[in-house]
Amino acid sequence: MQILEIDNRVKKYFFIAAFALFYVLGFAQIPAGYYDGTDGLTGDALKTALHNIIKGHTELSYDAVKEALKNTDEDTLNTNNVICFYTGWSYPKTEFGNGSEQWNREHTWSKSHGDFGNNPPCGTDLHHIRPTDASVNSAKSNRDFDYGTVQYIDGSGPTNCYESTNIWEPRDEVKGDVARMIFYMATRYEGDNGEPDLEVVDYVNTAPNKEPYYGKLSTLLAWNTADPVDNWERNRNDIIYYSYQNNRNPFIDHPEFVDSIWGGGSSDTNTNLIISEVADPANAANAKFVELYNNSDSTIDFSRDTWYLSRQANGGTWANIQLTGTVGAGETFVISYRTTDFFNAYGFNANMNSGVVSGNGNDGYFLYYGGNNTTGTLVDAYGVIDVDGTGQGWEYTNSKAVRVFTVTAPGNTWTAPEWIISSTADDTDMTPEWHHKTLEWNGNVSNDWNTAANWSDGGTTSTYPPDAGSKVTITNTANSAKVTGEASCGVLTIDVAATLTIKTGSVLNIGGK
Incomplete structure (x- = not known):
């Protein structure tokens, strides 16, 4: 195991990728039958099934979370320490606080994204709370996850995290971990029993008014693939299940569930x-x-x-x-x-x-x-x-x-x-929430083109008279259609024997021509 000491400080270490090769623990198995009922499901059906499996977990107090993190995120090379999530630095368990070279509790799904505070169940859910260098935690703030442009330099030295406006990018070694924690939160919390309804969305700056959203979906999907589940995650999942909450992060046990629910990207994006x-x-x-x-x-x-x-x-x-x-x-x-x-x-x-x-x-x-x-x-x-x-x-x-x-x-x-x-047009001439209509003249009340009651929309009286977004058919009725003033339609058909009169000085605009 190679450890790089930073500036001769004994408290802080970086761990290289070789860590995974030597990280040997007695991992427990997924409990038999835990995911029964999920076979063959995709999309919302799978998400709902998983929600029903993992909801109702044993809740911890916020103080109990601090003690639990000393176990879930313990440094396996120095059991007196915890590993800080975003940096990989190793800090003594006793150095809890908000000062230099101290660690505190980081809500990966920031509390303001749903306004749930430090209260159970969301605010004390171990599946998304990690020990983090206090100043790095402050820098991350409540930003969404995406690719940053500027390396974050902590007061103790450079990190492998990057930032931009509204964006936080963690080190490569935990990008997948972040994604799977975010997907867990969006599945565990669906608005039941007064809990927030958390959702993953494909944009950043998701919660200017404490909305229960987190992004960026497409980036998190990519991270889930690029940084696959490792033994650290599996072990942590087991500890949380067996020692604390009695529920699991399904996306650690079955990372393929991510694409089954969220589709693996935007290949089917509708831009029409x-x-x-x-x-x-x-x-x-x-x-x-x-x-x-x-x-x-x-x-x-x-x-x-x-x-x-x-x-x-x-x-x-x-x-x-x-x-x-x-x-x-x-x-x-x-x-x-x-x-x-x-x-x-x-x-x-x-x-x-x-x-x-x-x-x-x-x-x-x-x-x-x-x-x-x-x-x-x-x-x-x-x-x-x-x-x-x-x-x-x-x-x-x-x-x-x-x-x-x-x-x-x-x-x-x-x-x-x-x-x-x-x-020119007043508010009575506007047609909000009404477009691409197929209308037929019925002349029920008069011969005025601009009277909505003279038009049928799929067998019912039209909400508005025609505009450019309408396909119009003039039928032979007792009250023949007459345009007085200005009128329009997108497509015009006049039936045999039907009559359309345009009064002198009036205008009927057809199809933008």
Whole structure:
């Protein structure tokens, strides 16, 4: 066994990879039948089965955790010491505290990510609490796990950890350990009995308001593969099970469960999300919104895939909002500017609310995947980057712009024929949470095109009259359709014997042409 002494201090050591070859302990076996009922399961079904196996563990006090760590993380070469998790340094068990060359308790799943504090069960769960150099613990703070760019230099010397804004990267030897602890926490805590519902997500800066999320999923999946389970992890899992909590980390016993649940990456990522409407109502400036549409046959889950809506003001300053929640296949997702104003104008709450959606008609909106406007991939665009929209073909001041029905895929370049921009529009002219509709004229109440009750949407009365996102059929009815003022649709079909009248001086915009 080779040990490198740092600056002649007897308290602190690095252990090289040869450690694993000499780390010989009497490892116990996985208890017979412990994972019964998991054969053949994948995805949420497997995650639920594992949750039911490992929940309800024996709980420890926070003081008891300190004593337990002296056993679970004992230095096998010097049993008077513990191994500090992020650095591999060996500190005396007696040197517990917050001072120089002391160790304390590190919550790998930071307490603020779910706001559970030091309270049982989450805040005292040994499966994610490790002894750590006190100053390194402070430096890690509550950051998400991903690849950092700057090596962290502790007051006692350099570490093999790296950091960036909102990011902490541990040393290579424990990257897989970190991943498996995070996956354990997301499986053990599913919101039962007042416990937090912890989730792994594919972005960083996950908990600005103490949200119960941790990232970055794609990085943790890679670490689970690159740093496989070793004997140290197996032994620690056994000690926790047999001596303390009576539950196990299933991803140490079966690391293949990780890919079975989380899919091993984003190879099936659905990026078929488009901007479908941008609104700046002339009579209600604070009722602005941006509508997105999922033009695919699968749900987009923003906790698994990172999406940002970004606004560039007048071709200059950028603002970004990371999307949260889900948008189902063929459904819309609305981000409003002001919650109360939006509700007062449209009668329901948007999916999200953000000051980012403050565009005054000459600002561009852009959808990014995998990050924001500086780190992500541009997927869809309304407007032109670095161009002030004033006087441009995409300006929609005091009005709205709606994506044409026939547009089925996003585009990272704004294309004029894909949009219909009204000359002016009030809040009553907007169509939030409503896109890609197939409507049929029924003329039930009048001949006015712009009256919603004159249109059928799948056999029921339409919520709105047609806009650019609608495919329209005019049928032969007693009240024939008549356009007065300004109207639009994406696709128009007029049945034989049916009549459509466009009043002199009025306009019907069809399909962006």
